[in-house]
Amino acid sequence: MEGDIGNMGQYIGAGLACIGMGGAGIGVGHVAGNFLSGALRNPAAAKEQTATLFIGIAFAEALGIFSFLVALLLLFAV
């Protein structure tokens, strides 16, 4: 065994921070699923909205990225 209680806290914290990515996954799935259900109802209007789709996905993903960032900071910067 090596390391100390501080290291343990770092690793546990990094693992806990990754739970936030699940929220981002739900958000991205919600955006894409709603886009698909809307696109199947009105396929003619779908093509113009793909840019909006990607912007929505990018914004939903941003918060998951912050949790990834927290995990990285805990592992490498503390």
Add this chain to the structure above:
Amino acid sequence: MAAKSTDGELNIDPMHQFVIQDWIPIDLGFVDLSFTNSAFFAFLAVGLVSLFFIMSMSNHSLVPTRMQSMAESCYEFVRNMVHDSCGDAGLKYFPYIFTLFLFILGCNLLGMVPYTFTVTSHFAVTVFLALSVFITVTAIGFMRHGIGFLKLFWPMDAPAAMRPVLAIIEVISYFVRPVSHSIRLGANMMAGHAVLKVFGGFVGALGVFGIIPIAAIVGVTALEFLVAVIQAYVFAILTCVYLHDALHMH
């Protein structure tokens, strides 16, 4: 390095591929200007993109050849993106967004070649790109609207009692933009390449059953190509969104 596994049977160090090596050390005393592998692949990406456009457009004709139509559709794609999101006023800044898009796309795709270095996987690079976008867009906003650009943070269509609270949220979200803008690109490229490396470690550890992770790697590699293009697109279109805010104030 946090994940050090030298004594186990799984010898995986997925972060090793992101180590920056000094190829030609140049130390000016106050700043380290060494020519690194990161610098080399950034120059290579710029060179390849320039070569592609010079080659395809050198003897251009009205009826395009295959190469020329590739270059033209690339140009039209980004131009339509800028025009759709920012209108005619945004076309003035189209060369900047086109350059950003092509540089990021070149670096991402070059990183997919085995044994190369992914320039955009480093936060130092992506934070620089995002900060340049942030400063440019803020400067454009103040140049066009003067001090009135600050009205961007004061939502007029909200109830009066809510406005100060919303203004604080707007200011925070404005300054978080370069963070999410840069980390999104860097984290996506880094995570994808680390996943490939981890699966590559499984192949050696599983012996003959390594065929299963190899099949997974094929799928993940295809996904990574998709991610490489989509992240370049997302970076460019978010730049357009921020530019739209600066030009038209919502």
